[in-house]
Amino acid sequence: MNEPLSCIGLFSGIGGLELGAEQAGFEILLTVDIDPLRVKVLKLNKPNWNPLEADIRKLTGREILRYIGLKQGELDLLVGGPPCQPFSKARLWLGYSKRDRRANLILEFVRLVNELKPRAFLIENVPHLAGKLGRGILKRAFNRRNLSEYKWDIWILDAAKYGVPQRRRRMFLVGIRRDIEGFPSPPKPTHGIEGKKEVSAGEAIGPLDDGMVHDHEVPNGKWGHLLAEIPPGWNYLWFTEIGGGPKIFKPRSRYWLFLLKLDPNRPSWTITSRPGPYTGPFHWRSRRLRIPEIKRLQAFPLEWKLVGSENIQRQQLGDAVPPLLAKHVIKQIAKTLRGEAIDFESGDENLETEDKVSASAR
Numbered sequence: 001m002n003e004p005l006s007c008i009g010l011f012s013g014i015g016g017l018e019l020g021a022e023q024a025g026f027e028i029l030l031t032v033d034i035d036p037l038r039v040k041v042l043k044l045n046k047p048n049w050n051p052l053e054a055d056i057r058k059l060t061g062r063e064i065l066r067y068i069g070l071k072q073g074e075l076d077l078l079v080g081g082p083p084c085q086p087f088s089k090a091r092l093w094l095g096y097s098k099r100d101r102r103a104n105l106i107l108e109f110v111r112l113v114n115e116l117k118p119r120a121f122l123i124e125n126v127p128h129l130a131g132k133l134g135r136g137i138l139k140r141a142f143n144r145r146n147l148s149e150y151k152w153d154i155w156i157l158d159a160a161k162y163g164v165p166q167r168r169r170r171m172f173l174v175g176i177r178r179d180i181e182g183f184p185s186p187p188k189p190t191h192g193i194e195g196k197k198e199v200s201a202g203e204a205i206g207p208l209d210d211g212m213v214h215d216h217e218v219p220n221g222k223w224g225h226l227l228a229e230i231p232p233g234w235n236y237l238w239f240t241e242i243g244g245g246p247k248i249f250k251p252r253s254r255y256w257l258f259l260l261k262l263d264p265n266r267p268s269w270t271i272t273s274r275p276g277p278y279t280g281p282f283h284w285r286s287r288r289l290r291i292p293e294i295k296r297l298q299a300f301p302l303e304w305k306l307v308g309s310e311n312i313q314r315q316q317l318g319d320a321v322p323p324l325l326a327k328h329v330i331k332q333i334a335k336t337l338r339g340e341a342i343d344f345e346s347g348d349e350n351l352e353t354e355d356k357v358s359a360s361a362r
Contacts, residue, residue, distance in 0.1 A: 005337055008032075008064065008116075009049075010056055010080035010109060014041045014306065014316045016298070017079045017124060018049060020326025024334055026077060029068045032056060037308050038316060044305040056108050061115025073117045076337055077330070081124040081321055082106045110141045117149070119180055120333050123173040124321050127156050150175040151183060159325040161189035164299045165204035166268040168322065172329050176336060184332035201284075202264030205293040209285070217287035223278050226259060232284040233263030257281065268297045273318025291317070299324040 004027035009018040012031035022028055028049040033039050034056075042051035052067075065072060082105040106123065113121050142152070152175040159168040176183055192198045219227055229245055230238045236259045239248040260280030262268055269281045271294055283289055291313050295302055299322040306313040 002338060005076040005334060006068075006070070006074075007077040007079060008068065008075060008118075010078065010112065011082050011105070012042060012051070013038050013081065014300075014304070014320050015046060015049070016300070016321035016323050017081055017122070017326045017330075018046070019300075019323035020321065020328075021077065021079060021330045023323065023327040024330040026330065026334070029070075029075075030064065032059070037312060040307050041305065041316065044307070056105070056112065059112070061112055064112070064116060072115070073119075075116055075118040076120065077333060078109075078113060078116060078118040078121040079124070079330070080109050080122075081319075082109055104137070106137055106141055110146055113147060113150070113175070117177070119177050119337055121150070121175040122330065122333065123171075123175075124326070125171050125173075127169050127171045147175065149178055151178055152176070153183070155186045155329070157186065157325065157329070159299075159322050160198045160267040161192050162187065162325050162328045163191050163199055164267075164297075164322045164324050165199040165201055166271060166297045166299075166322065168270045168325070170321065170325070174329075174333060176333075180336060181339070182336050184336045187328040187332050190328070198267050200265050201262045201268045201281075201297065204268075204296045205283075205289075206264060208290070208292055208296065209283075211285075213285055213287045217290075219277050219282075219288070221277055223259065227261065227278075227282060228286045230259055230261050230286075232261050233266065235260035235280065255279075261286070271297055271318050273315045275314070275318075294318075298322050 002025060004025055007018070007021045007026035007028050009015070009021070009028065009031040012018055012033045013035075015031065018028050018031055028046070030052060031042050031046075031049045032052045032054050033042070034054065036053050039051045039053040042049055061072070068075075109123060141147070152173060155172045155174065157170060157172060159166055159170065174184060190196065218224065226239065226248070234243060235256060236249050236254045237243050237251060239245045240251045241247060242251055257269065257272065257275070257280045259278050260269060260282065262281045262284050264284050271281070272279060281289070283293070289297070291306065291310065292302055294314065294317045295304060298317050298320060300317065300320070306316055308316070
């Protein structure tokens with residue numbers, strides 16, 4: 001049996017990346033997050049991960065190495081999911097500032113890569129980090145002065161293709177130190193292929209349904225009453241010329257998740273972290289999803305303890321990486337670190353144009 005590889009998590013949240021890494025054969029030596037409630041979640045579920053409440057802008061590589069008892073270059077893997085809001089399409093609807101300071105946290109991750117010099121690193125974020133919304137920050141992070149000791153590539157993956165009952169496209173930026181032979185290839189889909197269909201929302205959360213709909217679970221206000229009229233799998237478009245209901249809206253006049261209802265026969269759409277009153281996906285019974293149901297759709301164990309109000313728990317889950325998706329990605333990295341034969345060309349580490357970022361993402 002292989003000895004566990006070592007891993008540190010930054011921007012750990014409630015531990016989706018780290019749980020996937022642990023399932024892929026890594027020992028988690030340290031997890032770091034600035035949010036005290038999310039650190040409390042980690043302490044409740046995985047105290048052996050040494051959860052640390054800290055601002056990584058104030059942490060140095062030397063302090064981290066002293067804390068975990070390793071020397072520079074000895075750590076196998078550094079993972080992190082910096083805040084995605086500055087690069088999300090939701091920014092266009094919700095009005096996030098283009099000068100959102102959280103965007104620069106990726107540079108702090110890169111700084112710690114250079115100070116720790118792990119054998120590999122992994123950044124998770126929304127796909128738009130590899131497009132127009134993130135082009136500038138990636139060019140700053142991956143220029144010739146930064147990360148010159150690493151080869152890297154960008155993978156855009158859909159969680160539904162790996163057994164997660166949710167359509168959730170995410171970007172994974174994989175880096176391998178140049179003294180390590182080979183480079184991992186993206187994980188091959190396990191679902192949505194011949195003989196293995198994607199896991200549906202009904203399969204995932206149907207067994208949790210008690211048939212009850214409580215008043216506080218039903219959206220109200222100006223548009224809430226419309227939800228009950230929408231068939232499963234539809235959104236506000238049901239009330240446009242495209243659908244079969246009365247013509248209340250115009251196509252493309254609302255964001256996709258507006259009054260979006262799950263289809264029990266298909267994977268869920270992306271679970272968001274800060275939904276508005278009419279933001280889906282809603283249950284096909286015309287109610288909001290419950291916390292255990294969101295855990296299932298995010299591929300978290302039902303026994304994973306959360307803290308805070310229901311809205312805060314929704315944020316914690318919505319911000320997380322599905323551990324099952326993380327496991328498939330990190331297993332590929334583990335193969336390279338263990339010296340298993342992998343033949344794959346990494347991307348061009350010098351981001352000169354948006355086209356190169358897009359090409360690398362493909």
